[in-house]
Amino acid sequence: MVTADRVIAASLMVFSAYLMWHATVLPIGWEGSSGPGGGAFPFWLSLVMLLASAGIFLRSFVSPPKDDKPFFDPEMIRSVVLVCVALLVTIGAMQYLGTYVALMGFLLWYLRIFGGHSWTLTASITLITPVFLFFFFEVTLKILLPKGVTEPFFLPLYAIFF
Amino acid sequence: MDVFSLLMDGFATSLSPLNLMIVLLGVTAGLFIGAMPGLGSVNGVAIVLPLTFIVPPSSAIILLCAIYYGAMYGGAVSSILLGIPGASTAVATTFDGRPMAQQGKAGLALIAAAVASFIGGTISVVLFTVFAAPLADLALKFGPAEEFALVLLAFTTFVGLGGDDVLKTIVMICLGLVLSTVGLDLISGQPRLIFGDLPGFYSGISFLVLAIGVYGIGEVLHTIETSKTAPQVTPARITFKELGAGFRAMNRLWRTMSVGSFLGFFVGMLPAAGATPASLMAYGIARSTSKKPDSFGKGNIEGVAAPETANNAASTGSLLPMLTLGIPGSPTTALLLGGMVMWGLVPGPMLFIEQPDFVWGLISSLYTANFAAVLINLALIPLFVWALRMPFTVLCAIVLVLCIVGGFAPSQKMHDVWLIAGFGIAGYLLRKADYPLAPLVLALVLGPLMEKSFRQTLIAEQGNVLAFVERPLSGTFIALAVLFFLLPLAKYLRKSPKDGVAPAQ
Numbered sequence: 001m002v003t004a005d006r007v008i009a010a011s012l013m014v015f016s017a018y019l020m021w022h023a024t025v026l027p028i029g030w031e032g033s034s035g036p037g038g039g040a041f042p043f044w045l046s047l048v049m050l051l052a053s054a055g056i057f058l059r060s061f062v063s064p065p066k067d068d069k070p071f072f073d074p075e076m077i078r079s080v081v082l083v084c085v086a087l088l089v090t091i092g093a094m095q096y097l098g099t100y101v102a103l104m105g106f107l108l109w110y111l112r113i114f115g116g117h118s119w120t121l122t123a124s125i126t127l128i129t130p131v132f133l134f135f136f137f138e139v140t141l142k143i144l145l146p147k148g149v150t151e152p153f154f155l156p157l158y159a160i161f162f
Numbered sequence: 163m164d165v166f167s168l169l170m171d172g173f174a175t176s177l178s179p180l181n182l183m184i185v186l187l188g189v190t191a192g193l194f195i196g197a198m199p200g201l202g203s204v205n206g207v208a209i210v211l212p213l214t215f216i217v218p219p220s221s222a223i224i225l226l227c228a229i230y231y232g233a234m235y236g237g238a239v240s241s242i243l244l245g246i247p248g249a250s251t252a253v254a255t256t257f258d259g260r261p262m263a264q265q266g267k268a269g270l271a272l273i274a275a276a277v278a279s280f281i282g283g284t285i286s287v288v289l290f291t292v293f294a295a296p297l298a299d300l301a302l303k304f305g306p307a308e309e310f311a312l313v314l315l316a317f318t319t320f321v322g323l324g325g326d327d328v329l330k331t332i333v334m335i336c337l338g339l340v341l342s343t344v345g346l347d348l349i350s351g352q353p354r355l356i357f358g359d360l361p362g363f364y365s366g367i368s369f370l371v372l373a374i375g376v377y378g379i380g381e382v383l384h385t386i387e388t389s390k391t392a393p394q395v396t397p398a399r400i401t402f403k404e405l406g407a408g409f410r411a412m413n414r415l416w417r418t419m420s421v422g423s424f425l426g427f428f429v430g431m432l433p434a435a436g437a438t439p440a441s442l443m444a445y446g447i448a449r450s451t452s453k454k455p456d457s458f459g460k461g462n463i464e465g466v467a468a469p470e471t472a473n474n475a476a477s478t479g480s481l482l483p484m485l486t487l488g489i490p491g492s493p494t495t496a497l498l499l500g501g502m503v504m505w506g507l508v509p510g511p512m513l514f515i516e517q518p519d520f521v522w523g524l525i526s527s528l529y530t531a532n533f534a535a536v537l538i539n540l541a542l543i544p545l546f547v548w549a550l551r552m553p554f555t556v557l558c559a560i561v562l563v564l565c566i567v568g569g570f571a572p573s574q575k576m577h578d579v580w581l582i583a584g585f586g587i588a589g590y591l592l593r594k595a596d597y598p599l600a601p602l603v604l605a606l607v608l609g610p611l612m613e614k615s616f617r618q619t620l621i622a623e624q625g626n627v628l629a630f631v632e633r634p635l636s637g638t639f640i641a642l643a644v645l646f647f648l649l650p651l652a653k654y655l656r657k658s659p660k661d662g663v664a665p666a667q
Contacts, residue, residue, distance in 0.1 A: 008595045012333060019340055022355045026347060035620025038347035041613045042340045042355055049336035052329045059329070071594060076387045083386055084587055087379070087562060091579050094566075103563055110562075115555030125556065133567055141215050143571050 002064050004071035009057035016050035082114065098150035100130045165295055172522030176530055181224055184217060185527055188225040189535045190542070192232020197546050198557060199240045199393065200385045202249020203233035203477065204494045208373040209561060211501055212568035219505035220520045224527045226501060227481070230494055231283065231531040234437070234477045235539045238275035238470055239546045242268055244393040251437035251473045254445040258458060258465030265461050268398035269543070273408030274466045276539040278419055281412075282471030283532035285423035286430075286478035291525060294514075297486040301511035306622070307630050309488075309615035311639035313608050315646070316489050317601065319434035322646030326598040334592075334602040341367050342609025349617055362577030369500035369607045371569060371578050372585050376599050377493075378565035379586025382558045384593065389554045400543050415467045418448045422471030429472075430479025433604060436492040437476035444472035478528065485509050485521065488611065493600045496607045504572075 020043055027037030028044070072080075086109055093102035104126050111122040137143045139161045147154055175181060195206035206229050214222035237252030242259035255275060262271040304312070320331050344355040345366030356363040412419075422444035429440035448468035449458040458465045480491030481498075488510035490496035502509050507520060514521050569582040593599055623629035631637045 005595055008591065008597075012337075016336075019355065022357065023340075023343075026350070026352055026354050030625070033624040035617050035625050038350050038352055038354055041616075042343040045336045045340050049333050049340065052332040052336065055329045056327075056333070073387055080383050080387050080590075083383065083558075083562075087566075087583055087586075091566065091576075091583055094579070095576055099567065099570075103566070107559055107563065110559040111555065115553065115559070117553070117555065121556070125559070129560070129563060133563075136213070136216070137567065137571060141571070143215075143574060145567065145570065146576065 001068050001071050002060055006057060006060050009053045009060070012053035013050055013057065016046045016053060019046040020050070079114075083110075086110065086114075094146050094148070096148045098148040099145040100134070101148075101150055103133070104130055165291060168295075168518065168522045169291060169526055171519070172524075172526035173529075175220075175519055175523030176224065176527035180217075181221055181523070181527060182530065184221050184225045185228045185531050186534055186538070188228025189232040189235075189531055190538055192229035192234075193236040193239075193535065193539055193542065193546070194232075194549060195229065196233030196236025196248050196252075197239035197550065198236075199244055199246040199248060199550075200381060200388075201233075201561075202237060202251060203230045204249075204373075204492075204497065205377045205381050206230075206233050207494050207497045208370070208377040209564050209568060211370060211373075211497065212571045213564075214501075215571065219502075219507060220523065222505065223498065223502055223507065223520075224524060226498055227524065227527060228531040228534075230477055230498070231474075231528070231535050232538075234283075234474045235276060235279045235535045236546075237473070238279070238466070239272065239543075240550060242271045242275065242466075243396050243398060243547065243550055246393055251441060251476075252469070253438065254441040254469035254473075255466055257445065257469075258460070258462050261459065261461035262463070262466065263396040263398070267461065268396050269400045269404045270408055270411070270463065271466050272398055272543055273400065273405060273540065274412060274463050275470045276536050277408065277412045278415075278422070278467040278470035279474040279539075280532060280536040281419045282423045282426055282474035283478060283528075283535070285420065285471075286427040286475035287525075287528045287532060289424075289427050290478050290482055290528065293482060294486055294521075294525065297482065298511040298514040301487050302515075303635070304487075304511070305633070305636075306615040306618040307633050307636040308639065310612060310619060311630060311636035311643065312487060312489055313612040313615070315639045315643040316433040316608065317605065318643040318646035319432050320598070320601045320604075322434070322649035323432065324434040324598060324601070325439070327596060328650045330595075330597045331601055334597055334599070335605045338372075338602040338605025339609045339612065341372070342606045343613065348610065348614050349621075360577065362575055362581075365573070367581065367606065368572065368578065369497065369603070370504075370572055371581050372606050373497050373500075373603055374565050374569045375582040375585025376589035376603065378561060378568075379582060380589035380593060380599075382561050382565075383586065383590040385554060385558060395547060395550045398543060398547055400540065405540070411463050412467065415464055418444075418464050418468050419471045421447055422468045423475040426472035426475030427479040430476030431483055431491050433480075433483075433489065433491055434601075435476075436480055436600075437473040440476040440479075441469035441473040444468040474532075481528075485513070485524070486511065490604060490607065493603050496604045500607050 023039040023043035026039030028039040029037060031037045086106060090102045090106040107126040111117045111125060137145055192206055195201050207226050210229055214225050237248035238255045240246055240248040241252040241255040242263050245256055245260040247253045247256055259271045317335050321328055324331055344363055347354050353364060425444050426440040429435045445468050448464050449455050480495045484490040484495040484499050490499045499509055566579055569579050589599060619629055631640055
């Protein structure tokens with residue numbers, strides 16, 4: 001927990017410094033009678049953030065907490081990392097394989113392999129979800145979800161519903 | 163026009179078939195979302211918000227408020243049946259709700275929770291109706307200086323009263339404010355903080371992207387880590403005999419329920435406080451003023467009634483500053499505020515003048531939502547028992563899919579979906595390290611208002627910073643803000659007596 005606390009505080013320090021560097025693109029000082037410039041608000045607030053996270057970082061050395069529990073539950077961290085990876089792969093696949101293929105793949109993996117559910121449950125959720133999404137977003141709201149290479153397969157459906 | 167006739171006009175809007183159906187739908191959805199362990203009103207509103215594009219904006223807000231209401235009722239269900247709070251707002255309900263369920267009185271506990279929620283909701287909606295118009299009138303006198311001072315005050319309540327680590331709270335407020343400045347500068351229109359010239363950042367970071375990330379994906383990751391063993395559902399049956407016994411038992415608890423309602427309403431108005439501390443305070447008061455304080459924690463029905471009145475009253479209370487001043491009183495109302503701004507219904511005093519139909523329609527819909535919630539809650543208890551058996555893996559998979567598609571829908575950019583995933587993972591880690599997330603979301607929503615009002619004031623006053631303290635109202639707000647900010651310091655100094663003056667003998 002102490003290590004994680006320090007790593008997170010240090011990352012926040014680096015991130016604030018990075019934000020400060022970006023903020024300097026616009027004037028960060030006092031612009032005569034019109035008050036602070038466009039970069040002032042992000043710059044000075046990032047500085048406060050840098051100081052506060054530095055305080056958290058230093059405090060962990062001065063008074064470390066008494067009960068040092070592990071930051072991650074060692075039994076469960078594998079599941080969390082797996083879901084994160086699956087999520088990122090799915091989002092990446094949306095642009096190329098299309099939303100429907102990506103999400104069906106995700107559901108199939110999540111329910112059958114990760115969740116260990118029966119084929120009946122897996123198949124019904126995996127098939128009903130894209131149909132619902134299509135009618136809700138594309139037909140009713142006219143919001144087209146990314147199709148990637150599957151675009152040609154949707155042309156007949158577009159012809160029916162639009 | 164007096165408040166009563168305005169409210170009656172409002173009912174004409176909220177009782178229209180579409181809005182009535184929306185209230186019923188929202189309350190039912192909210193009840194289920196609230197009943198799911200881990201998911202509360204803020205998660206529900208974040209995940210459902212993109213789906214509300216399907217109805218007109220004013221109905222969408224009514225739908226989200228109904229979900230908010232339903233979720234406050236539903237939170238008690240998993241507290242009682244699983245012993246896991248449905249949301250942090252229902253933590254206090256587990257103290258006596260769980261023992262009652264283990265003694266075979268789950269049905270009675272659920273009835274008590276529903277009736278108490280109804281009483282808390284009703285008293286607070288009446289208070290809301292009474293205070294809304296005068297508060298909006300007062301807010302009409304606000305200029306940019308007062309707006310800035312009020313936002314500052316909202317943030318300092320987190321530092322002074324939030325109860326979280328002060329430094330971590332400050333980091334989260336600043337992070338939210340800085341993220342809100344991404345995009346085009348409000349005054350000069352020049353791009354800033356666009357990280358490597360990514361086009362997606364030119365339009366800024368939407369509150370919805372942060373909320374879906376933190377409260378959708380982050381919450382799922384948290385649930386996965388904490389759901390090592392499947393919880394045991396306590397069966398509950400509701401018979402008419404039990405209903406009668408429940409109502410009779412509640413009839414003796416009027417004092418507890420009134421205290422809880424008033425306390426909840428006023429605590430709920432504070433941005434840093436809200437439903438969780440309000441319900442814990444109400445529980446504490448009920449126990450300390452009880453004749454049998456020892457029976458609390460062992461299945462006393464009063465221990466269910468007190469927190470449930472308070473958390474429902476607090477959710478209504480937090481709507482009051484959001485609607486009248488444009489300052490949300492809770493993370494959920496911050497999302498409602500963001501949604502309203504997105505639909506062009508900017509909350510604040512002008513809304514009461516320009517859109518009275520909408521405002522009073524919304525207020526009257528709180529009455530219908532409250533009434534619908536208690537009936538649906540009592541009627542659907544067997545369904546909740548069944549739904550709670552749904553495995554986490556099914557729930558989490560569906561929530562993740564809704565987060566991805568719901569994150570894409572509003573602006574139709576993959577950029578936002580990637581940001582959601584990033585915020586989700588970062589939010590999960592920050593939450594584990596005890597960084598409070600509520601100030602982050604509030605800061606992102608209020609950031610543009612804070613910067614705009616600050617710079618407008620300085621432009622109008624030719625750069626005179628003293629303008630903020632010279633105006634009486636904004637001066638008062640600033641003074642209060644300074645007081646809240648110094649509160650943790652004062653506490654710290656009192657704790658270490660060697661630094662202070664020795665106490666008088």
